[in-house]
Amino acid sequence: MAIHSLCRIISKLGIMSRNQAEKIILEGKVCVNDKKITKPKFRVDIVKDKLSIDNKTVSSKKKIYYLLNKPEKVVTTRFDPEKRKTVYDFVKVDSWIFPVGRLDYDTSGLLIMTNDSRLAEHITNPSSAIWKTYIAKVKGKVNDNLVKRLEQGVNLNEGKTLYAKIKLISSADNSTRISISIHEGKNRQIKRMFQSLGIKVLSLKRIAIGNIQDDFLKPGQYRELTSKELKMLEQ
Numbered sequence: 251m252a253i254h255s256l257c258r259i260i261s262k263l264g265i266m267s268r269n270q271a272e273k274i275i276l277e278g279k280v281c282v283n284d285k286k287i288t289k290p291k292f293r294v295d296i297v298k299d300k301l302s303i304d305n306k307t308v309s310s311k312k313k314i315y316y317l318l319n320k321p322e323k324v325v326t327t328r329f330d331p332e333k334r335k336t337v338y339d340f341v342k343v344d345s346w347i348f349p350v351g352r353l354d355y356d357t358s359g360l361l362i363m364t365n366d367s368r369l370a371e372h373i374t375n376p377s378s379a380i381w382k383t384y385i386a387k388v389k390g391k392v393n394d395n396l397v398k399r400l401e402q403g404v405n406l407n408e409g410k411t412l413y414a415k416i417k418l419i420s421s422a423d424n425s426t427r428i429s430i431s432i433h434e435g436k437n438r439q440i441k442r443m444f445q446s447l448g449i450k451v452l453s454l455k456r457i458a459i460g461n462i463q464d465d466f467l468k469p470g471q472y473r474e475l476t477s478k479e480l481k482m483l484e485q
């Protein structure tokens with residue numbers, strides 16, 4: 251990647267889609283060498299030119315990695331038309347970072363934020379087999395037959411889900427707690443997997459990304475990934 255249109259460079263960096271990039275350029279949120287540029291086709295050399303969005307430098311050189319414990323009622327985007335709280339209200343750093351994958355507004359738990367689009371692609375690509383583990387509280391009792399069906403894959407609009415690892419944790423008050431690990435990231439995948447079997451998810455929390463876990467990170471807190479954690483993710 252060297253000289254391309256501003257719009258293409260922003261989308262290639264893995265920050266946002268081309269349409270979103272075009273929108274924020276037109277809105278005057280993007281500067282090249284500290285000068286506001288409102289033309290999506292403006293030519294930029296990503297090596298030589300300094301790019302910033304919303305006054306934050308977008309760097310493709312120094313890679314940074316954070317782990318956020320996303321609270322519920324927070325969106326995983328920067329620009330929310332409904333002006334709800336976003337993950338950027340919690341992770342306040344000078345460089346431009348983006349979330350690796352997405353947690354729904356009402357889902358809590360671990361979310362990696364980085365400026366490294368290569369690692370982000372590796373983590374989200376199903377062939378990397380980086381398992382993401384969630385604890386789901388669902389309505390009603392879940393029997394072994396349903397567990398088997400979830401494990402073996404259920405049909406969603408886009409096709410059948412890949413093998414999932416399921417463990418029943420506990421049952422009480424007409425609800426069941428289940429651990430579910432998947433290594434793909436279809437939109438609202440877990441809720442739709444349960445929904446396809448007529449089961450309603452009452453709450454959802456991501457507790458692990460690969461081997462990365464952190465029981466001490468409180469909702470809303472974040473920290474840098476350690477080099478050991480990064481190595482585990484890169485494998």
Ligand code: URA
Pocket residue numbers: 352353354355357437438439440441442454
């Ligand atoms: N699956 C879902 O349904 N929602 C999330 O936020 C993550 C995975």
